[in-house]
Each structure stands twice: as C-alpha cells, then as structure tokens.
C-alpha cells in the first residue's frame with residue numbers, strides 16, 4: 001500500500017497493491033498499520049456507500065463539526081469521481097485551498113480526508129458507487145456545508161450550475177465567507 005502526501009500535506013493519496021492472477025486480483029484495500037507507519041492513527045468506525053446514477057452528480061462540500069467531526073477514507077467501487085477536499089482549519093497556511101483528484105474503480109486510488117476539511121465529489125461516469133470509511137457517526141445536528149461552486153475556493157468542476165445534479169440541501173449552502181469554521185489548525189501535518 002503506497003501513501004503519498006499531496007500539495008496540502010494532511011491530504012494523502014492511497015494506492016493499495018493489486019495481486020493479479022489468472023482469476024483477476026486480490027488487494028488489501030485498508031490496512032491500519034500502513035497508516036500508523038505514516039504517522040496516522042484514525043479509528044474508522046463506519047463505512048458509507050453511495051450510488052449516483054448520472055454523471056455530473058455533485059455531493060458536497062460537506063463536513064461534520066465537533067464533537068462529531070469525521071475523517072474520511074474515500075474510494076470508488078464502480079465508475080469515477082473528481083474528489084475534492086478543502087482546508088477549512090482556521091489559521092492553516094492553506095485555509096480555503098483545495099486538492100482535487102480523480103478516484104476511479106480503474107485507478108484504484110483512495111483519498112484520506114482528515115478532520116478539518118470539507119469534502120465533496122462530482123461523478124464522472126454513470127452508476128458511480130463511492131465507498132468511504134468515517135471516523136465518527138452520522139450527526140445531522142453537526143452537519144455543515146459550503147457551496148460546491150464557491151468562487152473563493154475555485155474548484156474546476158467538470159459541470160456548471162446548469163448541468164450539475166445536486167440535492168436540494170446542497171443548492172442552499174453559502175460560500176466560505178458565510179460561516180465561522182469550527183476547526184482550528186494545530187500544525188500537525190509533516191511537510192511533504
């Protein structure tokens with residue numbers, strides 16, 4: 001399992017090894033010690049899975065505030081997504097900056113999104129299924145969100161406001177400057 005720190009060093013790209021043979025492949029897709037070797041110890045407690053039927057479905061940008069903040073480990077079982085994480089930790093040198101990576105069933109990549117980041121994705125293929133581990137349970141009262149297309153963040157989504165498929169909830173979120181983040185940067189990440 002290969003772990004790589006991205007431009008925002010708290011965000012980590014994960015590439016499990018696939019052992020191929022005449023039947024197909026076998027892969028250890030999550031291994032807690034591999035993260036521990038990288039200085040990361042997250043106690044994931046729930047797996048979530050979503051199906052998005054159409055390409056161009058945008059889910060996000062979401063987070064849960066403390067005491068139910070969530071770290072996430074995101075992977076794609078079927079199809080493909082542009083996966084995005086936005087740094088919303090007050091005092092972070094990369095506050096408001098984001099990383100966008102393509103995760104797909106084909107590239108087998110995963111994205112680790114720690115607490116303190118808003119998360120969202122846009123599907124790039126029909127019938128895309130996303131599976132992600134979370135480190136805390138669902139807490140509607142702690143749910144928060146930021147407008148997916150906030151120009152202050154400037155994500156280069158492959159869809160427009162006219163073509164994106166959004167939930168009613170996601171259409172209502174305000175921009176980065178419309179909320180007081182509940183997260184504070186603690187300087188934890190080791191520089192890449």
Ligand SMILES: Cc1cn([C@H]2C[C@H](O)[C@@H](COP(=O)(O)OP(=O)(O)O[C@H]3O[C@H](C)C(=O)[C@H](O)[C@H]3O)O2)c(=O)[nH]c1=O
Nearest residue numbers: 048050059060062063072119120121137138139167169
């Ligand atoms: C998140 C969640 C939702 N639900 C129920 C609540 C609704 O009845 C239904 C759909 O929820 P929602 O529209 O919030 O689902 P998404 O828009 O996919 O939300 C997720 O999208 C982005 C990409 C994220 O990173 C979060 O994990 C999560 O916010 O599932 C649950 O029962 N448990 C849960 O953990």
